[in-house]
Each structure stands twice: as structure tokens, then as C-alpha cells.
Amino acid sequence: MDSNRILKIGLFGFGCVGQGLYDILAREKNLPFQIEKICVKDPAKVRPLPAEEFSFNPEEVLADDQLDLLVEAISDATEAYGIVTAALRKGRRVVTANKKLVAYHLPELLELQEQFGGVLLYEAAVAGGIPIIRTVEEYFSNEPLERVHGILNGSSNYILSQIFQKQKPYADALKEAQDKGFAELDPWLDVAGADSRHKLCILTAHAFGRTLAPQEVAFFGIDSLGNRDLEFARQNGSTIKLVASVHLTPEGEIVPLVLPSLVGDADDLKMVEQEFNGVVVQGGYSGPQLFKGKGAGGHPTGAAVLSDVISISNGYRYGYKKLQQRQAEPALALDFQIEVYLRTSDPNLLESLDFYRQRIIESAADSDSVVGMVTLESLLRNQDKIREAGAFILALSSDFASPKNVKKYEAVELS
Amino acid sequence: MDSNRILKIGLFGFGCVGQGLYDILAREKNLPFQIEKICVKDPAKVRPLPAEEFSFNPEEVLADDQLDLLVEAISDATEAYGIVTAALRKGRRVVTANKKLVAYHLPELLELQEQFGGVLLYEAAVAGGIPIIRTVEEYFSNEPLERVHGILNGSSNYILSQIFQKQKPYADALKEAQDKGFAELDPWLDVAGADSRHKLCILTAHAFGRTLAPQEVAFFGIDSLGNRDLEFARQNGSTIKLVASVHLTPEGEIVPLVLPSLVGDADDLKMVEQEFNGVVVQGGYSGPQLFKGKGAGGHPTGAAVLSDVISISNGYRYGYKKLQQRQAEPALALDFQIEVYLRTSDPNLLESLDFYRQRIIESAADSDSVVGMVTLESLLRNQDKIREAGAFILALSSDFASPKNVKKYEAVELS
Numbered sequence: 016m017d018s019n020r021i022l023k024i025g026l027f028g029f030g031c032v033g034q035g036l037y038d039i040l041a042r043e044k045n046l047p048f049q050i051e052k053i054c055v056k057d058p059a060k061v062r063p064l065p066a067e068e069f070s071f072n073p074e075e076v077l078a079d080d081q082l083d084l085l086v087e088a089i090s091d092a093t094e095a096y097g098i099v100t101a102a103l104r105k106g107r108r109v110v111t112a113n114k115k116l117v118a119y120h121l122p123e124l125l126e127l128q129e130q131f132g133g134v135l136l137y138e139a140a141v142a143g144g145i146p147i148i149r150t151v152e153e154y155f156s157n158e159p160l161e162r163v164h165g166i167l168n169g170s171s172n173y174i175l176s177q178i179f180q181k182q183k184p185y186a187d188a189l190k191e192a193q194d195k196g197f198a199e200l201d202p203w204l205d206v207a208g209a210d211s212r213h214k215l216c217i218l219t220a221h222a223f224g225r226t227l228a229p230q231e232v233a234f235f236g237i238d239s240l241g242n243r244d245l246e247f248a249r250q251n252g253s254t255i256k257l258v259a260s261v262h263l264t265p266e267g268e269i270v271p272l273v274l275p276s277l278v279g280d281a282d283d284l285k286m287v288e289q290e291f292n293g294v295v296v297q298g299g300y301s302g303p304q305l306f307k308g309k310g311a312g313g314h315p316t317g318a319a320v321l322s323d324v325i326s327i328s329n330g331y332r333y334g335y336k337k338l339q340q341r342q343a344e345p346a347l348a349l350d351f352q353i354e355v356y357l358r359t360s361d362p363n364l365l366e367s368l369d370f371y372r373q374r375i376i377e378s379a380a381d382s383d384s385v386v387g388m389v390t391l392e393s394l395l396r397n398q399d400k401i402r403e404a405g406a407f408i409l410a411l412s413s414d415f416a417s418p419k420n421v422k423k424y425e426a427v428e429l430s
Numbered sequence: 431m432d433s434n435r436i437l438k439i440g441l442f443g444f445g446c447v448g449q450g451l452y453d454i455l456a457r458e459k460n461l462p463f464q465i466e467k468i469c470v471k472d473p474a475k476v477r478p479l480p481a482e483e484f485s486f487n488p489e490e491v492l493a494d495d496q497l498d499l500l501v502e503a504i505s506d507a508t509e510a511y512g513i514v515t516a517a518l519r520k521g522r523r524v525v526t527a528n529k530k531l532v533a534y535h536l537p538e539l540l541e542l543q544e545q546f547g548g549v550l551l552y553e554a555a556v557a558g559g560i561p562i563i564r565t566v567e568e569y570f571s572n573e574p575l576e577r578v579h580g581i582l583n584g585s586s587n588y589i590l591s592q593i594f595q596k597q598k599p600y601a602d603a604l605k606e607a608q609d610k611g612f613a614e615l616d617p618w619l620d621v622a623g624a625d626s627r628h629k630l631c632i633l634t635a636h637a638f639g640r641t642l643a644p645q646e647v648a649f650f651g652i653d654s655l656g657n658r659d660l661e662f663a664r665q666n667g668s669t670i671k672l673v674a675s676v677h678l679t680p681e682g683e684i685v686p687l688v689l690p691s692l693v694g695d696a697d698d699l700k701m702v703e704q705e706f707n708g709v710v711v712q713g714g715y716s717g718p719q720l721f722k723g724k725g726a727g728g729h730p731t732g733a734a735v736l737s738d739v740i741s742i743s744n745g746y747r748y749g750y751k752k753l754q755q756r757q758a759e760p761a762l763a764l765d766f767q768i769e770v771y772l773r774t775s776d777p778n779l780l781e782s783l784d785f786y787r788q789r790i791i792e793s794a795a796d797s798d799s800v801v802g803m804v805t806l807e808s809l810l811r812n813q814d815k816i817r818e819a820g821a822f823i824l825a826l827s828s829d830f831a832s833p834k835n836v837k838k839y840e841a842v843e844l845s
Binding site for chain 2: 314318
């Protein structure tokens with residue numbers, strides 16, 4: 016692209032991310048980018064800009080060869096899929112913030128880029144304003160990584176901070192997260208862990224060279240968090256964070272998992288509060304590196320999109336170096352064991368989990384909390400049952416990779 | 431460079447960093463790099479490799495056109511200057527880990543690259559294994575930054591952790607840092623803050639487009655830390671960290687400063703312990719981002735050098751985008767005021783500091799501790815006096831940029 020002229024952007028979606036990008040470009044007048052068209056869905060919706068700035072026809076925007084770059088920032092992953100794949104089929108340069116789209120379709124998106132010569136970047140899709148994909152892709156490209164884990168969902172982290180720091184009820188905290196624009200349109204994605212799962216799939220491709228289908232990742236959320244669970248955490252001197260993690264076993268298999276976790280004072284994730292995200296990359300030589308920054312909000316996410324816009328206009332594309340380098344696709348470590356707390360009122364659930372029940376914490380008639388070891392395979396197989404039962408499951412330490420290092424929980428008798 | 435062949439590296443220096451790089455390349459056999467020659471100074475020194483792997487003649491290595499890349503990893507900045515400038519005059523691709531060299535000579539190093547077409551990268555020179563230069567240079571290239579601050583010296587941070595966490599005496603902690611290979615050959619550079627100052631100068635060039643001469647930055651260290659100072663910190667519920675910081679004032683001037691600082695529980699730097707470094711980049715849109723990782727040690731620093739080696743072989747060079755973009759060189763905000771604690775037994779020193787003495791904390795005959803506001807100008811003018819007097823100076827919060835936010839210290843009467 017000619018670097019001396021203003022590059023024209025076609026923007027799809029004008030929600031939190033789209034408006035964030037628009038606002039930054041309006042303020043940073045020396046940047047050589049201009050949003051030429053904004054494509055939105057609903058002509059009737061009241062918007063902060065004059066109607067003539069909007070288009071309601073994606074086909075028209077996709078077909079406009081005057082546009083140098085396309086930015087996809089709509090929340091519906093199916094529509095986003097249609098737009099991004101159509102753009103890539105035209106060999107366009109595209110920036111997306113849609114993690115669900117990338118998580119579900121990465122192999123196809125890679126193929127389309129190869130076939131038609133387009134480019135897709137998606138830094139804003141993982142950990143908001145933190146440049147984690149770029150850092151893993153570029154800086155750690157040749158360092159063997161041992162683990163990548165962290166807090167990848169700003170909305171659920173905000174809720175947990177409100178609950179633990181300010182003793183707010185779950186429902187109030189959720190409403191606040193929505194009011195502040197941290198939550199997905201469908202907040203279930205945030206609080207049930209599905210959004211974290213999407214982001215973990217993307218990170219795993221860059222960090223371990225494995226394109227995981229979301230279905231391969233067991234995920235659990237905070238939507239069934241109850242007072243008994245809070246009490247258990249507090250009595251163990253810990254807070255609870257929703258942790259997404261993937262690590263390599265000594266056998267070269269991977270353990271991807273999204274799971275609420277006890278987080279003690281010495282844990283790097285302890286200081287990640289409110290809408291912040293935090294990612295720890297454990298390098299074979301560098302040791303652990305923590306990246307902490309805002310994981311949600313129009314400006315942080317808009318800044319991440321802008322960084323991709325600038326990179327893509329400079330000819331940057333992800334090299335997917337770990338995918339290129341790997342000799343064989345790492346398998347899932349299905350027999351990996353993790354120590355968890357589980358609260359459920361359903362005795363059948365406990366049975367189907369093949370749970371080595373180390374200690375019964377509580378066995379009142381209406382509730383049953385146990386702590387014990389469970390395999391990744393059992394979590395994958397039983398995750399729907401656990402969700403349907405309204406059970407709450409919690410890792411006893413965010414250090415999933417080293418169960419032997421788990422600080423022994425106190426024997427807590429809940430009343 | 432031909433990407434299908436093994437690239438030959440000429441390595442200068444075989445201390446902690448050089449051996450770290452050597453060891454990583456020996457383990458990662460699939461990397462297309464080979465250390466062909468190692469140039470060291472002292473032929474008599476016992477080394478862990480056979481004598482024939484070494485050269486003792488830098489001229490010979492510099493003249494060897496068979497070498498694709500040069501890595502400079504010696505501790506003497508004057509010798510490093512000779513080697514790196516000679517290499518750049520030959521248009522070579524050079525990676526250095528020498529922060530003092532880069533801090534003192536950046537304008538000349540930029541000119542030499544422009545004139546002779548060579549390239550110089552130096553990620554390992556700042557914050558060890560954390561990819562902070564690359565991230566500021568690439569990811570934040572078009573975002574206006576408000577502040578960059580953090581803990582940039584692993585050795586002094588290790589010492590402070592040992593003192594605060596394990597109640598070790600200063601001298602024992604320093605010896606440990608040296609034994610573990612975290613300290614500079616001359617540990618004064620670490621503990622007096624000079625090394626942090628070098629790194630701050632480099633960061634300022636990339637973050638604010640201003641090549642600072644080290645002489646423009648007031649620096650204070652932990653070498654005169656006494657028991658009374660520790661008591662003051664503990665009574666304020668804080669620990670002490672050696673903080674390097676540069677921020678932009680509302681008038682567009684910069685405040686660069688290296689100063690021990692009280693760090694409370696809510697401070698992002700609180701969790702940066704032992705030999706770790708931590709850098710907070712405050713972006714205008716992204717908000718604060720913390721990068722935490724190992725700041726010293728052969729493997730983390732060697733991994734940073736390796737990352738530069740890979741980047742340089744792929745054609746990467748720093749764009750110095752903030753230097754290119756800036757309209758005028760930001761001036762020093764000499765009248766900027768910062769709230770500090772000062773302990774000195776020299777009454778003349780207090781007078782020359784033009785100190786607004788808010789509160790006398792102690793006024794025993796042999797010691798005098800005050801807390802008050804002091805200007806950047808006064809710190810620059812009096813820094814040598816403060817050092818010579820063996821005084822200890824401490825910011826009351828690591829948030830230098832917002833003195834109004836300083837949590838009011840308790841009135842502490844030391845016995």
C-alpha cells in the first residue's frame with residue numbers, strides 16, 4: 016500500500032469496539048487512516064453519528080474496492096464469519112475482534128488466506144489491549160513454551176472483584192459489568208467460561224501450534240457460584256478467579272482447561288482485578304512473564320484493533336511459527352489429573368465424575384461439597400452434566416500444571 | 431540473508447549473557463544459528479569450553495566476513511562501544527545487551543546505522559527477558575503514552591526482597607545477588623541506580639521520542655538504605671522498590687527519574703519480587719499495562735538476545751517511530767514537584783535542596799528525616815551531594831506522576 020496517502024477503512028459494527036476505534040481515530044488526527052464506511056444492521060437504531068455515515072448492506076461494503084482495509088467488529092459470530100470469509104475470498108486485508116469466529120474457524124481462515132492471499136489479524140480478540148498474540152507469535156516464536164494461562168474475560172473478572180472486594184451480590188455485579196460495557200451481548204458467554212474458552216483456543220494455536228476446536232476444551236464458569244463456595248474460598252485465604260490455561264505435560268501432550276480457581280496472595284493473578292486481564296507465559300528459558308492490562312472497554316479494545324490496522328497496512332501477517340515448526344500435533348492429555356472442589360446437590364453427578372473423593376467437606380441433605388482429583392477426560396465428558404446440575408467446580412490452585420504444588424486446603428466444615 | 435542455511439554468529443564476551451545464549455543454542459538444535467567464534471579478553475581465564483573455540487583478537491572477528499551476525503555481550507561499556515561502532519561502520523548486523531553503551535551513545539548509534547546500513551538491536555539491554563522495547567516500539571507506536579515506569583534492575587530488586595521478606599542484612603543480600611549472577615561486575619551500577627538510569631534513557635527514546643543523555647536523569651539508589659528507612663517503610667505498611675520512571679506532564683514535558691519508592695499493597699510493582707523486573711506502560715487509550723518477567727540471569731537474558739538474533743536475521747530493525755513522529759523534542763519538566771522522604775545527618779544538604787519541609791519526622795542529633803516536596807531541578811542539581819552525604823531519599827509513592835494521589839503517610843516518630 017502507498018504509505019503516503021490516507022488509508023480507507025470499511026468498518027463492520029458500531030458497538031463498543033467499533034466506536035472505540037472510531038473515537039481514537041477522531042482524536043489522533045495525524046494517523047493516516049479514515050473510516051470511510053460503517054456497516055451496521057439495524058437502520059432504525061439511534062446512533063451517535065449522522066445516518067449518512069452508515070451503510071446497511073454488507074455486500075456493498077465488501078465489494079467496495081476503494082477501501083484499503085476492513086475491520087470486523089460485530090458481536091454475532093455467524094454474521095462475522097460470513098463477512099470475514101467473504102472478505103478473505105476477495106484477498107482483502109481484514110482485522111477482526113471476534114474471538115468466537117476465530118476460535119471456531121481458524122483452520123479455514125488460515126486456508127483462505129493461503130488460497131486468496133488476504134490477511135487476517137485479531138489481536139483484540141484475546142485479552143483486549145494486551146498485545147499477547149503478537150508477543151507469543153513474534154517474541155516467543157523460537158522459545159519452547161511450557162504454559163500459557165491467565166484471566167481472559169474482563170466481565171467475569173469484574174464481577175468476581177465486586178463480589179470479593181465489595182461483597183456485592185452476583186446479580187448486581189453482573190448488571191454493573193453490563194452497564195459499563197464490559198459484558199458480551201449474551202453475558203452467558205462471559206460468566207459460563209465460553210468466551211475464555213474461545214480465547215484459549217486462539218492462544219493455543221500461537222503458543223503450542225495446535226488449532227483446538229472449542230469442543231475439545233472443557234469449560235466451567237462462575238454462573239453457579241454460591242455463598243458456600245465464597246465461604247470455602249475465604250476460609251482458605253483465597254479469592255476466586257476464572258482461569259484459562261493450557262500447558263504441556265512432560266510427555267508433550269497439552270492440557271487446555273477453563274476453570275474457576277482459588278487464587279492466593281502469592282499468585283500473579285491475585286493482582287488482576289476489575290475488568291483487567293492477565294496472562295502468564297511460561298517460557299523454557301525466559302521463565303514466567305506476566306502481562307496485565309485492560310481486557311474490555313471501547314478504548315483498550317479499539318487501541319488493539321488500531322494496532323492491527325497499522326501492522327496490516329505495514330504488511331505484517333502472523334507467521335504461525337509454532338504451527339510451522341511442530342513435528343506432530345500435540346494430543347490432549349486426557350489422563351491428566353487436577354485437584355478440584357465440587358459442590359453439587361446431585362449424588363449421581365459425583366458418581367459419574369469418577370472422582371477420587373479425598374475429603375467430604377459437607378454432606379448436608381441439600382448440598383454436598385467434595386475435594387478430590389479428577390481427570391481431564393472426566394471433565395470433558397461430564398461438563399454438560401455439571402452445568403445442567405448447577406454445580407460449582409473450582410481448582411484448588413491456579414497452578415494446574417503442578418498438582419503436587421497445590422497448597423493443602425484446610426479441612427473446612429461448612430455449616 | 432539466505433534463510434535456508436545456518437547463520438554464523440560472532441560472539442563477543444562469554445559471561446552470564448554470552449553463556450546463556452550459547453547454552454540455549456546448544457539445546458535448541460533446530461534453530462538455524464551457530465556460534466562460530468567467541469571473542470574474549472583474557473587468554474589465561476579458565477573457561478567451560480575448549481580453548482580453540484575462543485579468539486582473543488576483536489579485530490579478527492570484526493573482519494571476518496563469514497560471520498552473518500555479531501552479538502556483543504561484554505560488560506565493559508567502553509570496549510563494547512569500540513566493537514559495536516566498528517561493526518556498524520562495516521554495515522554489520524549487531525545485537526547488544528549493553529545498556530550503558532546504548533544509553534550513552536544512542537544518537538551516534540542511530541547515525542552509524544543510517545550512514546552505513548547496518549542494524550543494531552538491544553532488547554536484552556532493558557528488563558532482561560521482557561520484550562519491552564519491541565512492545566513499546568511496535569505495539570504502542572501510534573498510541574500516545576502517558577508514562578512508562580517500573581523496576582528495571584534485577585539485582586537491587588533481589589536485594590530489597592531479601593531485606594524485606596527475609597530480614598537479611600544489606601551486605602548479605604548483595605553478596606547473594608552477586609553469587610547468583612544477577613549483579614553487574616561493578617555492583618555499584620545496580621544498587622546506586624545508575625543501571626536503571628541507563629535503561630530508562632533507552633526506554634524514553636522508544637516511548638517518548640527523546641534521546642536522553644544519562645546526565646539529564648537524576649538517579650538515587652538503595653546503597654545508603656538504613657534501618658531507620660526500613661522502619662519508616664514498614665510503619666507505612668509499605669515495602670521499598672527502586673523505581674525508574676518517565677512521564678509526560680500536561681504541558682508536554684517529561685519527568686525522568688530513578689528513585690527508591692514506597693510501594694503499598696495495591697501497587698502493581700508490589701508483586702515484582704526477587705530478580706524479576708516489572709514495567710508499567712500507561713497508554714492514552716489502552717490504560718496501564720504491566721509486563722513482569724525475569725530481569726537477570728543467563729537464560730532469560732540469553733533468550734532476549736536470541737529473540738533479537740532471530741528478528742535481525744528476518745530483516746527487522748527498530749523504526750524509532752516516536753522519534754520520527756514527534757514535532758519537537760520534549761523538554762525536561764524541571765519545576766515538577768515530587769513528594770519525598772529524606773534522611774540525612776547533614777543540615778547543609780537540607781538547605782541546598784530548597785525543600786518545602788512539610789513535616790520533620792525525626793530530628794535527633796545524628797539524624798534528620800524530613801518529608802516534603804522537592805523539584806526535579808533540585809534533585810538534578812543536588813544528586814551528587816545527596817550521594818556523597820550518604821543520605822537516603824525515597825518517593826512516598828511509585829505514582830510519581832500524580833503527587834495529589836499520594837496516600838498521606840502517617841506521622842512517624844522514629845526513636
